[in-house]
Amino acid sequence: MDRRKFLQNSSLATAAISISPFEFSTKKQSSSFHVGFLSDTHVKPTDIAEEGMRKAFRHVNQSQPKADFIINGGDSIMDALKASKEKVQKQWDVWHKVLNEENKLPIHHCIGNHDAWGWQMTEAEVKSDPLYDKKWVLQEHQMSNRFYSFEHKNWKFIVLDSAQENNGGYIARIDEEQFNWLENELKTTDALKYICIVSHIPIVSFCSAMFADKNEANGDWRISRALLHVDSRRLIDLFKTHSNIVCCLSGHIHLQDSVEYFGIQYYCNGAVSGDWWNGPFKGFAPSYALFEFFDDGKVKRQMINYA
Numbered sequence: 426m427d428r429r430k431f432l433q434n435s436s437l438a439t440a441a442i443s444i445s446p447f448e449f450s451t452k453k454q455s456s457s458f459h460v461g462f463l464s465d466t467h468v469k470p471t472d473i474a475e476e477g478m479r480k481a482f483r484h485v486n487q488s489q490p491k492a493d494f495i496i497n498g499g500d501s502i503m504d505a506l507k508a509s510k511e512k513v514q515k516q517w518d519v520w521h522k523v524l525n526e527e528n529k530l531p532i533h534h535c536i537g538n539h540d541a542w543g544w545q546m547t548e549a550e551v552k553s554d555p556l557y558d559k560k561w562v563l564q565e566h567q568m569s570n571r572f573y574s575f576e577h578k579n580w581k582f583i584v585l586d587s588a589q590e591n592n593g594g595y596i597a598r599i600d601e602e603q604f605n606w607l608e609n610e611l612k613t614t615d616a617l618k619y620i621c622i623v624s625h626i627p628i629v630s631f632c633s634a635m636f637a638d639k640n641e642a643n644g645d646w647r648i649s650r651a652l653l654h655v656d657s658r659r660l661i662d663l664f665k666t667h668s669n670i671v672c673c674l675s676g677h678i679h680l681q682d683s684v685e686y687f688g689i690q691y692y693c694n695g696a697v698s699g700d701w702w703n704g705p706f707k708g709f710a711p712s713y714a715l716f717e718f719f720d721d722g723k724v725k726r727q728m729i730n731y732a
């Protein structure tokens with residue numbers, strides 16, 4: 426083969442390799458199922474937010490190929506951190522109204538930082554209220570625990586609770602109780618079953634560094650404790666001992682990226698609300714992710730600009 430033909434063939438092969446991971450399969454080589462990942466809906470009692478949520482859930486319910494279920498990546502409502510009970514209840518009312526009218530798919534929930542009630546409120550009685558912290562969101566989503574796992578076909582999905590109260594704000598990490606549970610959950614999972622881990626806040630992400638507008642002042646890149654898990658190293662070290670962990674899904678940043686690190690694919694999946702219902706956020710339109718999970722452990726993502 427002459428050099429020119431060799432280079433042409435090499436270029437075509439390289440192009441095929443670089444394109445294929447981002448496309449859904451047209452020729453079915455192994456069985457698969459689809460999952461809609463909708464995060465950061467931030468719904469509130471306004472026409473724009475309610476109609477936007479309707480469009481997103483209507484779209485994923487009508488998607489072809491059809492999704493087997495939905496994962497809600499957290500921040501379902503606009504904000505409960507410092508809102509009165511009346512305002513929080515109105516937000517949850519809109520959430521349930523739209524979900525009941527537009528969604529027919531099974532849905533698994535992840536808790537977002539804005540779903541927790543009262544962390545930024547100074548009234549003394551708030552912390553002793555039965556709905557304080559994550560008790561309200563657990564009640565609204567009918568969740569038995571803030572972290573849990575479920576299985577579907579040859580996959581296990583582990584849903585973490587990644588936002589913890591921190592001096593009137595929040596920090597991205599999992600607590601010791603949760604870490605011990607996660608260790609045991611990974612240890613007792615069949616090594617032949619593939620694992621997908623879900624957290625509201627990313628464990629590994631590049632776009633967490635892009636959230637702040639500028640780093641030019643002194644040249645330093647700084648990532649807030651609220652934008653990326655501060656226990657990432659600990660989690661990554663744990664993940665290294667379990668070769669059946671394939672991917673991690675998150676939201677929170679309202680931006681999109683895909684980062685492979687130590688053989689695991691980390692996907693940050695934008696926001697249904699975009700710029701909190703003010704259009705695109707830093708160039709990323711309101712969107713959700715449609716994932717395809719294969720029985721051989723492969724996973725593919727397509728971002729859907731539903732609006």
